[in-house]
Amino acid sequence: MEKIVSFCKRKGFIFQSSSIYGGIGGFYDYGPLGSQMKKNIKDNWWNFMVNTRANVVGLDSAIIVNPKVWEASGHLENFTDPLTECRKCHKRFRADHLIEGCGLELSQIKCPECNGDLMDVRNFNLMLKTFIGPVEDSSSIAYLRPETAQAIFINFKNVLDTQRLKIPFGIAQIGKAFRNEITPGNFVFRTREFEQMEMEFFIKPGEQEKWFKYWLDERIRWYTDILGIKKENLRIKETPKEDLAHYAIACADIEYNFPSMGWSEIEGVASRGDYDLSQHEKYSGEDLKYFDEAKGEKYIPYVIEPSCGVDRTMLALICDAYEELEKGRSGDSNATEIVLKLNSNISPIKIAVLPLVKNKEEITSKAKQVFNLLSPCFVSEYDETGTIGKRYRRQDEIGTPFCVTIDFDTLNDNAVTVRNRDTMGQERILIKDLMEYFNKNV
Amino acid sequence: MEKIVSFCKRKGFIFQSSSIYGGIGGFYDYGPLGSQMKKNIKDNWWNFMVNTRANVVGLDSAIIVNPKVWEASGHLENFTDPLTECRKCHKRFRADHLIEGCGLELSQIKCPECNGDLMDVRNFNLMLKTFIGPVEDSSSIAYLRPETAQAIFINFKNVLDTQRLKIPFGIAQIGKAFRNEITPGNFVFRTREFEQMEMEFFIKPGEQEKWFKYWLDERIRWYTDILGIKKENLRIKETPKEDLAHYAIACADIEYNFPSMGWSEIEGVASRGDYDLSQHEKYSGEDLKYFDEAKGEKYIPYVIEPSCGVDRTMLALICDAYEELEKGRSGDSNATEIVLKLNSNISPIKIAVLPLVKNKEEITSKAKQVFNLLSPCFVSEYDETGTIGKRYRRQDEIGTPFCVTIDFDTLNDNAVTVRNRDTMGQERILIKDLMEYFNKNV
Numbered sequence: 001m002e003k004i005v006s007f008c009k010r011k012g013f014i015f016q017s018s019s020i021y022g023g024i025g026g027f028y029d030y031g032p033l034g035s036q037m038k039k040n041i042k043d044n045w046w047n048f049m050v051n052t053r054a055n056v057v058g059l060d061s062a063i064i065v066n067p068k069v070w071e072a073s074g075h076l077e078n079f080t081d082p083l084t085e086c087r088k089c090h091k092r093f094r095a096d097h098l099i100e101g102c103g104l105e106l107s108q109i110k111c112p113e114c115n116g117d118l119m120d121v122r123n124f125n126l127m128l129k130t131f132i133g134p135v136e137d138s139s140s141i142a143y144l145r146p147e148t149a150q151a152i153f154i155n156f157k158n159v160l161d162t163q164r165l166k167i168p169f170g171i172a173q174i175g176k177a178f179r180n181e182i183t184p185g186n187f188v189f190r191t192r193e194f195e196q197m198e199m200e201f202f203i204k205p206g207e208q209e210k211w212f213k214y215w216l217d218e219r220i221r222w223y224t225d226i227l228g229i230k231k232e233n234l235r236i237k238e239t240p241k242e243d244l245a246h247y248a249i250a251c252a253d254i255e256y257n258f259p260s261m262g263w264s265e266i267e268g269v270a271s272r273g274d275y276d277l278s279q280h281e282k283y284s285g286e287d288l289k290y291f292d293e294a295k296g297e298k299y300i301p302y303v304i305e306p307s308c309g310v311d312r313t314m315l316a317l318i319c320d321a322y323e324e325l326e327k328g329r330s331g332d333s334n335a336t337e338i339v340l341k342l343n344s345n346i347s348p349i350k351i352a353v354l355p356l357v358k359n360k361e362e363i364t365s366k367a368k369q370v371f372n373l374l375s376p377c378f379v380s381e382y383d384e385t386g387t388i389g390k391r392y393r394r395q396d397e398i399g400t401p402f403c404v405t406i407d408f409d410t411l412n413d414n415a416v417t418v419r420n421r422d423t424m425g426q427e428r429i430l431i432k433d434l435m436e437y438f439n440k441n442v
Numbered sequence: 443m444e445k446i447v448s449f450c451k452r453k454g455f456i457f458q459s460s461s462i463y464g465g466i467g468g469f470y471d472y473g474p475l476g477s478q479m480k481k482n483i484k485d486n487w488w489n490f491m492v493n494t495r496a497n498v499v500g501l502d503s504a505i506i507v508n509p510k511v512w513e514a515s516g517h518l519e520n521f522t523d524p525l526t527e528c529r530k531c532h533k534r535f536r537a538d539h540l541i542e543g544c545g546l547e548l549s550q551i552k553c554p555e556c557n558g559d560l561m562d563v564r565n566f567n568l569m570l571k572t573f574i575g576p577v578e579d580s581s582s583i584a585y586l587r588p589e590t591a592q593a594i595f596i597n598f599k600n601v602l603d604t605q606r607l608k609i610p611f612g613i614a615q616i617g618k619a620f621r622n623e624i625t626p627g628n629f630v631f632r633t634r635e636f637e638q639m640e641m642e643f644f645i646k647p648g649e650q651e652k653w654f655k656y657w658l659d660e661r662i663r664w665y666t667d668i669l670g671i672k673k674e675n676l677r678i679k680e681t682p683k684e685d686l687a688h689y690a691i692a693c694a695d696i697e698y699n700f701p702s703m704g705w706s707e708i709e710g711v712a713s714r715g716d717y718d719l720s721q722h723e724k725y726s727g728e729d730l731k732y733f734d735e736a737k738g739e740k741y742i743p744y745v746i747e748p749s750c751g752v753d754r755t756m757l758a759l760i761c762d763a764y765e766e767l768e769k770g771r772s773g774d775s776n777a778t779e780i781v782l783k784l785n786s787n788i789s790p791i792k793i794a795v796l797p798l799v800k801n802k803e804e805i806t807s808k809a810k811q812v813f814n815l816l817s818p819c820f821v822s823e824y825d826e827t828g829t830i831g832k833r834y835r836r837q838d839e840i841g842t843p844f845c846v847t848i849d850f851d852t853l854n855d856n857a858v859t860v861r862n863r864d865t866m867g868q869e870r871i872l873i874k875d876l877m878e879y880f881n882k883n884v
Contacts, residue, residue, distance in 0.1 A: 011605035018625065020507035020596055020726040024574070024584070027506055030595055032605055035615075039488070046481070052817045054810075054824035057474035060481075060633045063618060064469055064824075066460035083576055128572045130586065132466070132527055132536050134624060136571075142466070142571065144586075154462055155471055162454035162870035164827055173477075176505060176618065182576060192574065193504050284450055284462040334827050368496075375494045382496035385606055 004319055005187050007338070011398055013037065013318065026184030026192035033398055034314070035346035036379060038195075041227070041313055043175050044345060045197045048222050049172050055200065056170035057163060061151035063176055064142050070127065072283035073150050073276065076141075076341035080123035083182055088116025094182050097293045101348055126179045128192075137163055144178035149305060152200045153276045156288055167301055173197040174310070186261055188311040195310035202290070202301035205274065211304045212250055212271045219254060219267060219306050223336075227313070228343030229320050233257045237265075242425060247275035249302075256316040266316050267308040274300040317346060321399060327425065329396065340399035341422065343387065344442045347399040350378040351438065354391050356407040358384035367406040370416065370431060396421055401442065404434070443702035446761055447629050449590045449780070455479065455760065456533060456630060466636035468626030476756070478790035478821060480637075483755055484616050486787060487639045490664050493703055498612035498641065499605060503593035504749065505618055506584050512569065514644055515592050516727035518882040522565035525624055530558025535562045536624050564819035568621040570634075586620035591747060595718045598730055609732055609743055610653065614641040616752070628703055629801050630753040637752035644732070647716065653746045654692055654713045661696060661709060661748050669755070671762050675699045679707075679748030689717035691744075698758040707748040708758050716742040763841060771838065771866065782791070782841035783864065786884045789841040792820040792879065796833050798849040800826035812858065812873060815844075820880055835870075836861055843884065846876070 008014040013029035016023045030038050050058045070076045082095035084106070091113050098109050111118060126184045128144040131137075140159050145151065152171045155202050159171055198356045204213050216236065223229045239251040240251075248270040255263040278301045281288040289298045321342045328337040344350060351374055355367035364384060381400070383391055388405060395403050405417040410431075418437065419426045450456040454473035458465045472480050492500045512518045524537035526548070533555050540551050540560075553560055557654040587593065594613045601613055616639045620869045626632050645653050658678065665671045681693040691713040697705040719742045731740045751819040770779040786792060793816055797809035806826060813824045825833055825843070830847060839843050845861040852858055852873075860879065861868045871879050 010604065012601065015597060015600045017504040017506075018511060018596060020599060020722065020728040020730075021508040021510045024504075024508040026574075027504040029501065029503035029593065029600075031501060031597070031600060032613075033506045035500040035502035039500075051821050052814075054813055054817075058477040058481075059473060060477035061470065061471035062459045062466075062469040064459075064466070064620075065636055066463040066466040068463045069460060085576075124576055128574075130572045132468075132570075132622065134527075134566055134622075142764075151471065154460060155457060155473070157462060158457045158471075158473060159454065162452065164825065173473075178506075180574065180576075193506055196860065231655045280462065288462075317552065327835070371496055372494075375496075376489065379493050 001187065001258070002143060003324075004259065004315075004322060007322065008034070008183060008187075008318065016244065021330050024192075026181055028191060028311075030187050033348040037317075037342075037346060038259075038310060038314055040237070040346050040348065041310055042195075042197065044226055045308065046172070046174065048226055049170070049197075053072070053170070055165065056172055057159060057165070057166065057200075059152055059155055059159070059171050059173040060175065061148070061155060063145050063175065063178075064132070065145065065151060065154065065294055067142050068283060069150050069154055069280075070143055072279045072280070073153075075127060075146060075150075076125070078128060080148055081182055082121045082123050084118045085122035086114060086118055088115040092182055093118070097183065103233075106298060112407035124180075124182060126181065128178045128180050146179050147177050148173045148175045148196045148198045149200060149307065150276070153280050154284075156200075156202070156277060156280075157286060160290065166291065168201060168203045168207070170199045170201040171195075174198075177186070186258075186264075188315050189258070189261065189264065192409050196307060197310055198305065198307045200276075201304045201306075203220040203304060204292075205299060205302045208249055208273070208302050209273045209303065212269065213382055215304050215306050217254055219269060219308070223254070223266075223313075224323060226343075227315060227317060228254070229348060233316075233320055235263060237263070247273055247274050254313075256286055256319075258316065258319055264312075266312040267306060270305045270307070272303050272305055272387065274302055276303065277301065282341075317342065329393075336354050337396065338392055339396040342399035342401075342403040346402055348379065349381045349395070349398060349400040350402065350442050351380045352391065352395045352400050352403045353380055354405045356405060357382050358390070362411055363408070366410055370404060370406060370434070373431070374434065374438065377435065378442055402438070443629065443700070443761075445766075446701065446757075446764060447604070448765065450476070450629075450760065468623055468632075470633060470753075475790040479759075479784075479788060480756055482788050482790065483752055483759070484637075484639065485547070486668055487664070487750065490521045490614065490668055491612070491641055495612070497607065498614055498643075499601060499609065501594055501597055501601070501613050501615040502617065503590070503597060505620075506572070506574070507587065507596065509584050510725060511596055511722075512585055513594050514721045515595075516587060516591075516721070517569060518567070521569060521588055522567050524563045525566035526560045526563050528553035528556060528558045528560055531556040533599060534624055535794055539625065559851050565626060566622075568623065570620045570622050572782060589619050590617045590638045590640045591642060591749065592718070594640065595722055596726075598642075598644070598719060598722075599728060601635070602662070602732065607697045609734065610643060610645045610649070612641045613645040614639075616640075628700075628706075630757050631700070631703065631706065633753060638749060639752055640747065640749045641796065642718075643746045643748075645732075645746060647741060648690055650713045650715070650744050650746065654711065655692075657746050657748050658694055658696075658711050660864060661711060663757075665696070665708075667757060668785075669788060671698070673760060675758075675762055679705070684728070689715055691715050692784050693852075697759075698754075700758065701761055706754075708754040709748060712745055712747045712749070714745050716744055718745065720745065759784065771835075779838065780836055781838040781863065784798050784841035784843075786843040789843055790821065791837070791840060791842040792825045792844065793822045793884050794830070794833065794837045794842050794845045795822055795824050796830060796845055796847045797826050798847060799832060804853055805848055808852055812846060812848060812876070815873070816876065816880065819877065820884055834861060844880070 013034035017027035131140040252272045253265040255266040353371040401417040459469035526537045530717035573582040614814040616656040693712045697708040795813040
């Protein structure tokens with residue numbers, strides 16, 4: 001995992017946030033390659049979950065909502081972690097993590113840092129607090145959302161009233177969420193600011209088993225068929241009935257087998273019954289029932305919720321695609337070479353446009369023409385520094401599936417060499433056929 | 443403007459946030475159509491500013507950064523509005539807005555609500571505050587960013603170290619920002635949570651005039667040629683020298699002529715010199731200079747900053763495209779009809795797929811096939827309720843440029859009727875040619 005962290009920093013995927021000021025714990029910035037890759041993940045999710053389905057619509061709600069939302073949802077009372085602190089060094093820990101780590105009871109556990117005594121456990125609410133308006137008092141408190149899902153429930157009626165949707169239908173949203181984690185860690189796996197992709201799929205009560213299975217299958221299909229994650233690195237872990245929240249009917253985690261950390265959750269799929277809408281109906285006094293015109297029935301729908309972490313998915317994708325070759329890609333090098341075998345729809349750069357030499361104006365201007373042709377449709381990079389071999393290696397490292405080289409022959413035949421990252425095979429393609437070629441292959 | 447607000451709510455573009463709980467001042471949620479339209483605006487900006495330029499890269503940084511950033515940038519001390527409060531009704535106002543409104547000196551102004559006396563003015567900092575970690579004290583204070591730009595400056599070195607960029611180059615970012623406005627208002631024009639699209643373009647000192655003009659022209663080109671906003675509704679307002687911030691070299695607002703509000707800023711383009719990087723160099727102790735290898739020079743670059751508000755751009759687009767026709771689109775109706783003449787790359791739905799009837803399985807299944815063909819490439823809606831005429835009107839109202847109707851003839855000729863929103867003309871197109879048709883026309 002350390003290799004991955006350093007790779008992400010070195011190539012401009014992920015930086016520690018505020019690094020010139022010594023950082024800030026639990027926050028990360030996505031660099032030039034990371035921001036594009038993150039966008040690709042989100043666009044692929046949106047396309048898979050929203051745009052290709054006639055019965056799923058999108059939403060983009062505010063991060064700060066009326067604080068009554070968190071009273072109704074139970075977050076104000078229950079969204080807590082058990083916090084303990086060392087009496088000697090005053091370092092703070094999650095009590096549940098300490099217990100999991102050693103199997104002892106808390107009263108027997110000493111501070112892992114200095115062996116000091118630990119204080120009694122208190123429940124620490126993970127919601128970040130702020131104040132809205134000019135006065136800081138209890139009436140102006142608001143919270144940064146700890147999940148995007150509740151904003152979907154509170155907009156259920158708005159969506160129902162304005163769209164012509166019939167159950168079953170879904171409302172999907174991508175956005176930032178915040179949790180004041182006691183011990184953020186494992187790179188972008190557990191951070192205080194993160195991004196979620198969530199959908200609430202509203203169904204007729206009684207059909208929850210069928211739809212739970214359907215969405216679990218669909219989500220696995222997304223990871224494997226759309227993102228190209230290796231099947232053997234994914235597994236489903238169903239939550240035992242006795243561990244479920246009181247309102248939950250079923251819950252399953254989709255886990256990825258991360259280096260160092262092992263199997264860890266990247267998505268949760270939950271069958272939540274009518275708990276959330278019922279709570280909001282009770283606290284808001286608004287009628288949140290659905291009226292089935294055909295059957296003349298009125299009911300609060302049940303809900304299936306696939307909830308995915310963007311940052312965790314990105315980390316899984318990088319781990320899954322990262323390959324080190326000790327003797328280089330051709331097996332005859334003295335240096336270790338890296339290739340990032342990302343699916344082409346996830347790669348931050350789809351095509352690298354490489355003029356063979358940088359000091360021959362005819363060649364560089366031709367290369368810029370090719371860049372201008374391709375870049376509106378495929379994220380492209382123009383690179384003229386270093387030998388072609390070195391430039392291929394650099395693109396392999398950041399996962400670019402295709403390199404296009406403009407050479408002296410190009411000036412005569414108007415064709416370029418297209419080099420494939422995975423096969424390392426090269427093809428000669430006419431410039432006028434490039435768009436069609438990449439439309440087919442990217 | 444009231445018409446626009448009600449239109450946005452009625453059709454599912456923009457809802458007041460937390461509406462079932464009585465709302466929360468200065469926050470809005472984007473519904474099914476609004477979230478897709480907002481995404482289209484952001485994607486078009488990203489494509490225009492980042493992907494089609496070899497010398498601009500992206501960034502996606504955390505909303506919460508180390509608080510020293512705001513000390514260095516001057517926000518902690520100076521990012522304030524003058525706040526006054528009525529002694530009688532305790533309503534709060536921005537003193538500068540009151541003065542602008544009536545032209546009097548503040549000592550002469552009474553409360554606009556109850557005519558009571560106003561208190562002395564105090565400077566109110568607009569940054570929203572929170573606490574990171576388990577203890578709420580001065581050492582744990584952090585702020586929600588009031589702009590995305592500073593995160594670009596603090597990542598300048600990270601980007602320089604990891605990418606092969608040469609000046610001039612840009613770093614661009616899209617993301618949420620928060621300002622604790624004393625009086626949010628004018629719908630999504632002035633909100634407490636909003637989204638920005640900003641770029642810092644780093645240049646050689648001395649070249650600021652050329653690049654300031656270049657980016658001002660480019661940004662106008664984006665609004666007119668890419669978004670399709672009417673030229674007569676846009677103007678540039680240069681800030682007079684005497685009103686510039688002490689470090690600013692030049693600044694110009696791009697204004698849109700909104701209904702009710704009149705000319706108001708949707709984007710600012712600023713020539714900021716080396717102020718920001720110099721401040722961060724001073725406060726962080728890191729070397730933030732650029733080394734020009736070819737010339738052997740080392741300097742802190744100057745910067746040109748085009749800074750655009752997503753929400754304001756969306757409001758301008760809707761105002762610009764909104765047309766009401768008293769006698770309907772054909773001039774012979776008794777009801778007022780609305781058509782939203784959005785550019786097709788901004789329209790939330792590109793294609794509506796309409797089976798002529800909903801009770802004939804051959805037709806609806808054919809229509810679903812067409813939906814499945816088009817929806818992975820073009821955001822499409824499947825609609826089978828109401829007469830074709832009504833469905834055309836509905837799509838006109840939400841700005842859908844094309845409707846595709848599957849009728850009885852389709853079952854024989856495998857062709858569909860494509861209807862154009864703006865010309866209302868209809869063409870018969872073979873299903874197998876649809877992709878090519880829309881690739882050309884959307």
